[in-house]
Amino acid sequence: MEQNQENKILIHACCGICSGYPISLLKEMGYSPVVYFCNPNLDTEAEFERRLEAQKIVCMYHWVEMVVEDYRHEEFLAAAKGLEDEPERGKRCDECIRLRLRKTAQKAHELGISKFTTSLVISPHKNFERITQIANEVADGLEYVAIDFKKKDGFLKTNKLSKELGLYRQNYCGCEYTNPLSLRRG
Numbered sequence: 001m002e003q004n005q006e007n008k009i010l011i012h013a014c015c016g017i018c019s020g021y022p023i024s025l026l027k028e029m030g031y032s033p034v035v036y037f038c039n040p041n042l043d044t045e046a047e048f049e050r051r052l053e054a055q056k057i058v059c060m061y062h063w064v065e066m067v068v069e070d071y072r073h074e075e076f077l078a079a080a081k082g083l084e085d086e087p088e089r090g091k092r093c094d095e096c097i098r099l100r101l102r103k104t105a106q107k108a109h110e111l112g113i114s115k116f117t118t119s120l121v122i123s124p125h126k127n128f129e130r131i132t133q134i135a136n137e138v139a140d141g142l143e144y145v146a147i148d149f150k151k152k153d154g155f156l157k158t159n160k161l162s163k164e165l166g167l168y169r170q171n172y173c174g175c176e177y178t179n180p181l182s183l184r185r186g
Contacts, residue, residue, distance in 0.1 A: 116144060
């Protein structure tokens with residue numbers, strides 16, 4: 001049992017699509033992933049629920065435990081305050097990532113898990129080096145396991161699995177500033 005705890009890793013999951021392949025790769029590497037669904041950045045509770053349902057399917061498929069953080073969009077809005085007009089991949093996105101990874105590190109501490117990572121890095125729209133830097137800044141004594149999940153066709157593999165599982169496929173990052181249909185924009 002103790003060895004199993006040593007092999008546990010908390011993986012922050014932004015959505016079911018992005019976490020499918022990372023979970024399988026972590027298992028292949030000998031880890032016992034615990035999925036942490038923490039996404040206060042999502043612009044509506046309905047979007048949160050759609051992505052959560054997809055995440056549940058992925059976790060059932062992989063037979064892994066999932067921890068769900070309540071939807072608290074006000075946390076994202078506070079982190080993004082003053083950065084609303086930043087371009088995508090700018091300072092607002094850094095603060096969004098910082099918020100979610102800080103909460104992941106806190107949850108890992110709470111669960112007694114010494115390692116964490118994120119599925120965010122599988123996206124070709126995300127900067128692996130920048131996310132790794134932010135994760136290391138908020139690690140709070142934990143080990144951030146920096147794996148660029150998009151390598152070795154990871155992005156293609158995760159998309160293939162999401163299609164096989166019939167997962168909800170979103171067309172934006174999640175916040176109102178990236179949603180082309182959001183009524184909250186501008």
